[in-house]
Amino acid sequence: ELSQTGTQVTGLATGFTDLDRKLTGLHPTNLLIIAARPGMGKTSLILNIAKNVALTDQPVTVLRDYHAENLMLVGAERSLGLLDFQDALAGHPAYDLVSLLQDARRDVEPSIEEAMLARYTAATGSGAAFTNAYHVLGAQRNAKIVGIFTRLWQRDGKPRYLAHIPRVWRLLEGDLAHPALTFVREWFDRHAPRNLRVDRKSTRLNSSHM
Numbered sequence: 001e002l003s004q005t006g007t008q009v010t011g012l013a014t015g016f017t018d019l020d021r022k023l024t025g026l027h028p029t030n031l032l033i034i035a036a037r038p039g040m041g042k043t044s045l046i047l048n049i050a051k052n053v054a055l056t057d058q059p060v061t062v063l064r065d066y067h068a069e070n071l072m073l074v075g076a077e078r079s080l081g082l083l084d085f086q087d088a089l090a091g092h093p094a095y096d097l098v099s100l101l102q103d104a105r106r107d108v109e110p111s112i113e114e115a116m117l118a119r120y121t122a123a124t125g126s127g128a129a130f131t132n133a134y135h136v137l138g139a140q141r142n143a144k145i146v147g148i149f150t151r152l153w154q155r156d157g158k159p160r161y162l163a164h165i166p167r168v169w170r171l172l173e174g175d176l177a178h179p180a181l182t183f184v185r186e187w188f189d190r191h192a193p194r195n196l197r198v199d200r201k202s203t204r205l206n207s208s209h210m
Contacts, residue, residue, distance in 0.1 A: 012129065012180075014049045046183070062091035066099040068106060094130055098138040102171045104145050104164055110174075135178035142172035169197055 011025025026032070026049075034042050063070070065084050074081035097120060101113040121130055145168050149161040176185040188197075 012132065016049070059090035060093045061088055062093075062095045063088050064091075064095065064099065066096035067103045068100075092133055092137060093124075094134040095137050095141070098134050098141060102138050102142065102175075104142070104149075104168050104171070107167065132178070132180040135175045136180055139172060139175035139178075139181055139184060142168050142175060146172065173197075 009020045009025040011023070011027040013020050013025050014023070023030075023032075034045065036042050063082065063085050064087055066082075070083040070085075072081040072083065073079070097117070101108055101116055117131070117134065120126070124130075146165060149165050149168065152158045152161045153165075175181060176188060
């Protein structure tokens, strides 16, 4: 009925016009099942939808490693200085915010993260789409960092990174709990069960299955 009445997209836009017209966007109360023969592009479709949902805002300059170790106060004015900016690119405005508030090397209290995210969205007028992108990009970033830190530990012989991995797993778990990442969380639960992710008692990565 909605598709026939010309109702506008009221949920998250998938980026596919015909699909959005029929579904009026993605809604948390709806379960969508995509079925097709093997090799028809189901995974590519889902990945493209996830990317389109995350990249709903206009691109901005993104430093990617925007965290405390790369920030400094400069001069008598104590203005903000940036380090390690050579890999800057155009990306979603939520990326550097999640890099700062979900710091891989130091603990940030959840209450501070929540307050700063709320302050940013209030100041910019961002809505639920921005918060969704924040957690989608946070999950992507934290999953990547787990892999990078594991490589630095095991291949490059830098055990100091091992101490940070449990923190990054916890951040990833927090992002996966967001409704926008339900399907991704289910994928992790199937292919990387919680008991294989991190041993929280010893705060050491469970490496026996890597």
